[in-house]
Amino acid sequence: MREPKISAGSFDLNKFLFGGYETDIITTFYGPGGSGKSNFCIMVATSQARKGNKVIFMDTEGGFSSDRFRQVHQGTKEEIERDLQNILLLKPTSFEEQEESFQKLLNHVKKGDVSLIIIDSIAMLYRLELGDAITAKDNEKISAINRNLANQLRTLNEIARKQNIPVLVTNQVYSTFTQNPEDQNLEKQVSMVGGDLLKYWSKCLIELQNFRGKRKLVLRKHRSLPVKELAFEIINIGIRKRGLF
Numbered sequence: 001m002r003e004p005k006i007s008a009g010s011f012d013l014n015k016f017l018f019g020g021y022e023t024d025i026i027t028t029f030y031g032p033g034g035s036g037k038s039n040f041c042i043m044v045a046t047s048q049a050r051k052g053n054k055v056i057f058m059d060t061e062g063g064f065s066s067d068r069f070r071q072v073h074q075g076t077k078e079e080i081e082r083d084l085q086n087i088l089l090l091k092p093t094s095f096e097e098q099e100e101s102f103q104k105l106l107n108h109v110k111k112g113d114v115s116l117i118i119i120d121s122i123a124m125l126y127r128l129e130l131g132d133a134i135t136a137k138d139n140e141k142i143s144a145i146n147r148n149l150a151n152q153l154r155t156l157n158e159i160a161r162k163q164n165i166p167v168l169v170t171n172q173v174y175s176t177f178t179q180n181p182e183d184q185n186l187e188k189q190v191s192m193v194g195g196d197l198l199k200y201w202s203k204c205l206i207e208l209q210n211f212r213g214k215r216k217l218v219l220r221k222h223r224s225l226p227v228k229e230l231a232f233e234i235i236n237i238g239i240r241k242r243g244l245f
């Protein structure tokens with residue numbers, strides 16, 4: 001039996017999460033471009049790789065950078081090259097390829113040597129494919145694409161629950177504006193792409209915000225912790241907690 005939690009690859013985040021990411025669930029990071037989603041993925045991937053554990057990193061938008069891995073790793077050149085071998089990169093460029101990458105992922109999981117699965121990001125290629133189907137008013141295709149995404153999440157959830165392999169997923173957000181009927185002001189709401197599906201399947205939801213250069217992480221959903229926030233900054237070796245001022 002594996003540990004119930006794995007290190008997030010950051011002292012401050014481990015403290016905030018009382019140990020790190022839970023191993024039997026999907027954890028989802030969501031936030032706008034540049035908010036730090038890929039940084040959090042690279043931090044936990046590096047931490048596992050350093051321990052000699054194999055990581056599947058599905059990178060759908062080129063967010064994985066070996067330079068960033070090196071910075072976060074901090075080891076010698078030899079150690080870094082050795083540990084990079086523990087990262088199995090899958091790089092689908094269409095939703096169809098994402099499906100194929102999923103099959104590869106399943107084959108690796110069956111072999112039994114995977115310690116962490118990262119999908120950065122899960123819904124970007126889905127959104128592109130869905131956009132085309134909506135333009136073509138192809139209802140059958142729209143249903144099929146939605147079914148595929150749901151299946152991917154169901155599969156990931158099953159792997160986490162049954163095999164105790166932690167799954168980290170990232171997702172983009174889009175903003176919508178609604179008019180407040182009382183003062184007519186526009187209010188901004190941030191929603192996730194494929195939102196309800198991800199909210200349903202993730203037992204831990206973390207929102208990343210970047211407002212005028214001030215970065216914040218909000219724990220939106222957790223099985224044993226309350227909603228709470230952590231102000232942070234991105235530094236060369238990962239992230240660190242920021243004080244109030």
Ligand SMILES: Nc1ncnc2c1ncn2[C@@H]1O[C@H](COP(=O)(O)OP(=O)(O)OP(=O)(O)O)[C@@H](O)[C@H]1O
Nearest residue numbers: 032033034035036037038039040063071234235236
């Ligand atoms: N060594 C470093 N020191 C400080 N900040 C860094 C360092 N490396 C990267 N960053 C910062 O990380 C930020 C990008 O974060 P990241 O790529 O994780 O965002 P993201 O949410 O994944 O964005 P996207 O949605 O575009 O993929 C940039 O603001 C960049 O300046």
Ligand SMILES: [Mg+2]
Nearest residue numbers: 037038063120
């Ligand atoms: Mg990214």
